[in-house]
Structures are given as C-alpha cells and as structure tokens.
Amino acid sequence: MDLTTFLIQCLNALQYGLLLFLVASGLTLIFGIMGVINLAHGSFYMIGAYMAYALSPVIEATLGGGFFLTLLIGLALAVLLGYLLEWAFYSYLYNRDHLQQVLMTYGLILVFEELRSLLVGDDVHGVQIPDFLSGSIPLGEVMSYPVYRLFVSAMCLVLVVGLFYIFNRTRLGMMIRAGASNREMIQSLGIDINFLYRVVFAAGFALAAFAGMVAAPVSSVYPGMGNEVLIICFVVVVIGGIGSIQGALVAALLIGFIDTFGKVLLPEAAGVLVYLAMAVILLWKPNGLFKAA
Amino acid sequence: MTMVNQKAIFVALFFLVLLAYPWLDGGSYGIDLVTKIMIYAIFALSLELLVGSTGLVCFGQAAFFGIGAYAAVLLSGEDGPASILWLLPASAGAAALYALAVGSLSLRTKGVYFIMVTLAFAQMAYFIVHDTPLGGGTDGIYLYFRPILGEWLVLDEPLVMYMFSLFCLVGTFGFLGVLLRSRFGRALAGIKENEQRMLGTGFVTYPYKLAAFTISGALAGLAGFLFAVKDGFVNPELLNWHLSGAALVMIILGGLGHLRGAITGAFAFMLLQEFFKSEAIFGEFARHWHLGLGLVIILAVAFLPSGLVGLPDVLRSRLAGSGVVPLKKLPEGGR
8 A cells, every 4th residue: 555545545544534533522422421322323423424415406496595594504403303303202212211211212213204295205325526616636656635524524513512512621611521420410419401402402413413523425325325324333332432522532433444444455354344343442451532521 | 620721722833833834825925925024023023122122122133143044154165065953053153153242242321222223233233234345245145055954954945944844943932931930030020120129139140131232143143144044145134123123013012921913913014014015905095005004003002002912902891891901111201
C-alpha cells in the first residue's frame, strides 16, 4: 500500500468513525442517563437519511432549495420528532425492566420500517451531492478524493467539538453528567429530570438523524440501513463504556479504522474483524475502555 | 383445585390439541406452519433457560441454532440417509461445543456487556458461514437425504416430521421442567435472584452458569437440526442476529420466568405474523405486515408488563374490579 492509498483510507476511516460517533453518542447518553436500551436508534439514522432524500425536492419547490436549508429543516424536524417520541413512548419505559424496553423498541423498529415502506417505498435511492461540493481534490498523479467526504468529516468534527464543549463546559452538560452518575441525587437538587431527559433524547435523535442526512449522498438510502448502523453502534457504545461520551469517540474511531483497513487488507475477514476486536476488548476490560462519568 | 394443577392441565391440554391437530385440519400448509412454530418454540425454550431462569440475557442464540442446522446438513453426507440416532446428538453437540467456548469467555462480563459479547460471538459465526466456502457461502447448502431411524421413522413425510417435532417439543419442555426443579435449577434461580448472595452462601456460580449456557446451546442446536431437516436447506440467515432478536421477543412477549411463557410467546409471535401476512384479511396491505406486528408488540408492553402468561391475572383483577395488576417484581429505579 503506497502512501497516497494509505492517506485516502485514513480519510475514509476518519469519516466513517465520526459518523458512527454521531449516532453512538446519542445511544450512549440515552442508555447512560435514562437507562433505556434503545433498539430504535438505528431507525433514527434511517429517518434522517430518508429525510435528506424526501425533503430536498419539497424544499426545492417551495423555498427555492439550498443544501444547508434542507439540513436545518431536517434537524428541526428531527428535534421535534424526538421530543414527541419521548413524550409518547419512551417516558413510559424508564421504570420498566430492560427487557421490556427491548421489546417495545423492537416494536418501534418494525413500525418505522413499515411507515418508511408505505411513505417512500422499498427502492434504493441515490441522493444528490450539492453542486458546490461535488468536485474532488487530486491526490498524487492518478488518485483524487471527493470534496463531499471531506465536508462530511468537517461537519462531524464541528459537531464533536460542539458536543464536547456543551458536555464539559456548560451548565446543561454538567446536569447531563450528573444525571448519568446519579439520577435520584440531581432530582433532589431540584433539577427537572423530565425536562433533562427530553432534551437528551431529542438531541440524541437529532444527532443520529443528522448523521443519516449527511451520509445519504455517500451511502444512498435503502431499506434496512438503520439496522446495520444499530448493531455497529451498540458495538461502539459497549467498547467505549456505556454512558461515556469520550469512550464513544475513541471506540467509534477505532471501529472506523478497523473496518476500513480490514476491508482493504483482509477483505475475506472484514466482517469478523470488528466483532473480534469487540470480544477481545471486552474480555480484557469487561466494562469497556472508559468508565462512565 | 390449586393453581399449579390448573396450569399443568392447561399445558397437557395444549399438547393434546397439538397431537390431534393434523386430523383436525389436515391441510399441508397448516401442518408445515405448526411444525415450524413448534421448532421455534424449542428454540425459545432454550433461550428461556438462560434469560428467564438464570437471568443471563443472551443475544447470540441464533448462532447455536444455525450451527445445529449446518452440522445436520454437513455431517449427513451425500450417500444415503443418516441415522437420527447419531446425527441428532452430533448436531446438538456441535452447537453445545460452540456454546461452551462462547460461554466460558463471555460469562466473564455482566449485564449489557454480556448481551453484546454474546452478540459478537454470534456475528463471528455468522460471518464465518457467510464469507467462507465451508457452508456454501451466501447461497447455503441443500440436505440430500433426510435422516431416518430404522424403517418406521422417515422424516421425509410431513406428518412424521410434525410428530417428531412435537415429540422433541414435549421432551424439551419436560426436560427443562425437571431440570429447573432439581438442585441445579434452584441454584440457577438463586443466581438470577441475587448472585452476590449465592456467592456468599458458598456457591461457585460460574460452573452453574456455564452449564446452563451449554445446555441452552445444545437445545438451540436441536431446534436448528429440526429446522434443517424440515426445510432440507440451510443458509447463513439462520445465524442472523434478527433471529436472536425474534427469540428474545418471543419469550418476553410470552412472559419471562415461565417455561409455558416461551411456548406461548413462540405461538403468539408466529401466529400474529401469519395473521398480519394474510392477504385474505388485509388484501394489498398484507405486504406491510410488520406494521401490525409492531403495534401489537408495543401494546403488549404497555398493557401486559408480565407477558401473555400474565393475561389471566390481569383479567381476573379487572373482573374483580380492583384494577390493580399484581406485579411479580417491583419496578426498579424511578423517574
């Protein structure tokens, strides 16, 4: 493998890892703070991707289009949907056994998949890359790298920095961290835990949907895309340590690199590598790499 | 009449109905469907031993199912029918061996981490079958001859297959019933209730959990064997995590902590699927059968916290007018 190929694969791995982090961060927070095993998290990613596909023609027709406008409207819708879902379904799950949560969120996966099938159909659809991002940057003499992928990584990096700032430097972040370590205590300190839950849930939904929206032009949208992401994100969450956002970042990048380079170097074993890594890590550190806050 | 007797009579009646079913219906579609459901019920029972009886949530049960199925096909050869007498134990044994290996490693972790490690090992088995030529890759492989036992048990005949599956289901149910009432089963119940206290009273819990895990793997392998023989065909999807998930949904839907819950759940889950897939009832909309199934599952969580086996209790208290549903377990934590 020459240096250029190596560099390209590193960029791909970084982009994949960062996207995984966006989905997994919501999953780890929802589990860490609310104690809910959310199997439907992959569906949020799927909903985001299909929003990117379905919204852009609508916005083109009504508001004259615009890539960023579509992203913004999609994000707003995702926050709203997350808020409503929490109110309608998840708020009843906090006191329940984990396995009840598994059952209900499994039911939600089925419902989301069928609603998707009813509204958009079962075909694979491509999503257009906006014109100003559709070029590619030459690397070396024969290879080049698409600008859009760089843009995805950059967007994700901005979000990661923002997320860490909120988490570590703001009052809201402090409440979230406190909630993850002891929810009864922060209730007794007079913090409205219901509101906190709703904020975290809506944010988790929005992050996953955002990841889906920006990934859609690269991966195209297809049935079952949510389930693929779900399992790999659970891998990320447990490797990183449940509830730990730093752990999720490290684990997501690790999985991104293992998966990308596995596909290049050992194509016949690529599927196994991620799970092998997870098994080894968990046998070495049974509670994940980072212990939760 | 005591409650225990009442339940035993219900279970016996249920098995009798299954025994009589081929003569009540007689259609080949119905016989094939109920055979499949009984095989899934055995699969659900194998998981119930871990999740409901020991408190170990395994998310990789499909691997043992798939290994049992693949072993049945790979070991039976192309020269003539193999004998059930050795093929069945060999298939279940292959699954048990893998379960022993997976269990010995994954039992070092706990809770959600255990769920994920068992998933990881199942995914490994899935990708090995999926990506290597060993099992025919994504296309799967055909079973050339269905196994036989002497001249009187030939599994080519759908009715014989039905009866053999029923025999295995009743056998598994009886075996687990006896096992859970033994000293070993009591130890598992203790581990589920409070493992720390079990350790405190001097039980080394690890071998008990490992034994439960291995037995569960063997029973899942038995179900896989039956499935391969019934369909005459195996493919990697038998090891897919969707199947592990479906088994979990079956036992939770039926009601954890009861063997009859696993069977109830398997039947309810499969029959609901069949109902929502029925074009006679839903017409065009039958294509979207997941929607109805998903909604029923959500409603079940909302209104039947202790599963379908808790339904009589719920109805009884509704009729008595108290409206209070007796919960076996107090909810953990609080909002």
